[in-house]
Amino acid sequence: MSKRVYWLWLTTRDDLGAETIRKLTTSFGTPEFLYGATREQLMQTGLKPRQINALCDKDLSRAEDILRVCEQKKIQIITIEDSAYPDRLREIADPPAVLYVRGTLPDFDRAPGVTIVGTRSCSAYGLRMAERFGAALAKAGFTVISGMARGIDTAAHRGCLKADGTTVAVLAGGVDLCYPPENKYLMGDIMLAGAVISENPPGTPNEGFRFPIRNRIMSGLAAATLIVEAPLHSGALISARQAFEQGREVFAVPGPLDVPNSAGCNRLIRDECARLVTGPMDIVDALAPMLRQKPNAGAVRTAFLRDDRKDSMWDDTPVRPYQVIQRRKQPEAAPLEPLKIPDLPIVPEPEPPKTAQPRIPEGLSGCERAVAEAIAAGADTVDAVSEATGLPASEVAAALVLLELDGIAQHKGGRCSLCGNLNF
Known part of the structure; x- marks a missing residue:
């Protein structure tokens, strides 16, 4: 057998x-x-x-x-003990024991992977940056990895394909099911230029809880992860945290301060969890020792800029110098008398309020509420929460991911806790 x-x-x-x-x-x-x-x-x-x-x-x-x-269905099965299994993925704490593959899995030693992720509800700026970074990194010799989801993921795959690069899509469900359905032709192109992979067997539906779990594979396959556009509560930030915990490089594209979709990237940069990128060469220079051949910087920049520089932040149009405006001389004002401040009574400083236990919001599912209540009662590990709730560890982990996305709980360093700034 x-x-x-x-x-x-x-x-x-x-x-x-x-x-x-x-x-x-x-x-x-x-x-x-x-x-x-x-x-x-x-x-x-x-x-x-x-x-x-x-x-x-x-x-x-x-x-x-x-x-x-x-x-x-001509789906290849690669187990963790096979030589074709990616070495970098084998190094993480929880590698998938089996990978299902359609297409050709690239040699990640020859063409290291860079994962590009971001929000599904992205702006035109986010789409443009994802596509351009996908094209530029492909020209540099990297394999572009993403999740084939709407928005940033789709743009990153398309940019890589336009540059004749190699790309890999990591799916949450079975590799025989296209999700989202409108990416049917994109999925076909990815399989011709690379591979579509999953840890779940054929026929597995694309259920919501599976997406955050598969993110560890995207970051685990890659040498670095690039976050293009992500709000504060985004699955892309979970990918960034997983990449950081796996010891991989994390980069982030900055965005406008008044745009919610850029808040997650900006915070990663502020907290020094990600390195700010101003162009593809920031990533190429950092990862250059992993490449077999020295990349052509000119080709990388050309792929990033393309020919549509009119709407680019790298526009070559000379900037017109500012004009010096002569202001009329104002009459001198009379000197002001010094302000007299009356003596005020000394008021004792109030005692700091006692920290209240965060209140668990309404509207949670039965599983999520049970997990949140167990954490509030003192269970601080997945196993402890599983014992307290009677739920399987896999369901506890999935519920924790959803609670983390909603800003209700956090799971860092193997410890679970409720967020202390819940305001519901």
């Missing part, structure tokens, strides 16, 4: 996240040994009862069905 069957069996077990699967395969050596493990052996690993029950289900029919579908 194919070894891949056991990998597929393992990755389709409920309640097992990517980090848990990595620990199990490290402990048991191979998925075959894990498949043959008894309940008594599994109980010694510290797994929860429901996880042990999932691993005691030895039914291989679902794995065999996935193999059959992948063969019919």
Whole structure:
């Protein structure tokens, strides 16, 4: 029997996240040994009862069905122990054990990846920057990685394709499902110039909670992540945090201070979580040692500027000097008398108010509210929240992502907490 069957069996077990699967395969050596493990052996690993029950289900029919579908649809299956698996992705704390691939997965050692992400509801400026950075980085010899979502992602893929570059789309659902539907032709072009990949088997729907989880793959594949345009509560900022925690470079395109869609990028730059970029050469120069050949700076700048410089911030039109305006001389005013300030009584400084426990807002789903209430009660890790709520760790992680996007909770350094500035 194919070894891949056991990998597929393992990755389709409920309640097992990517980090848990990595620990199990490290402990048991191979998925075959894990498949043959008894309940008594599994109980010694510290797994929860429901996880042990999932691993005691030895039914291989679902794995065999996935193999059959992948063969019919020409979907390649790459496991974490295969030589074709990207080395940089293998280094993260929670790498996907299996990748489903349509197209040709590029050699990330020869053409390092740069992930470009941002908001779906972007401005014309954001679209322009994403497309131009995608084209310029492709000309420099990088693989452009994004998520094929509406807005910034789509523009980054198109820019790379226009420059005849290599691009990879990381999907939240199955690689046999195009999302969004209007990107059907773009998806075909991506598969011709690169690959479409996912950690989820064919037929997996594009449910909302899957998108933030897949972001770790986009940042994990890349040597750097570029945030083009993102509001304060954006999935792109989660990608930036994940890239930062993975030890990857993070760059951000600045934007107008009075535009909400640029607030996330500007804050990343202010907090020194991302490096400010004024053009593609800022990224190329920082990552140049990873490239096999020295990039042509002129070709990179040309791809970024293109021919439509009239609306570009890099317009070559000479700037007309300011005219000096002569002002009429005003009559001298009479000197002012010094202001007399009466003595004021000394008022004691009020005591600082006691910090109140953040109030959990209304309108949350049952799972999100349960997770928020568990954190408020003192549970500060995913496992602790899972124990307190009885929810699987995967559902807790997904709920945490949604709470983080809403500014209700945060998950940093493995610790969960409610945000202290909730005003509802």
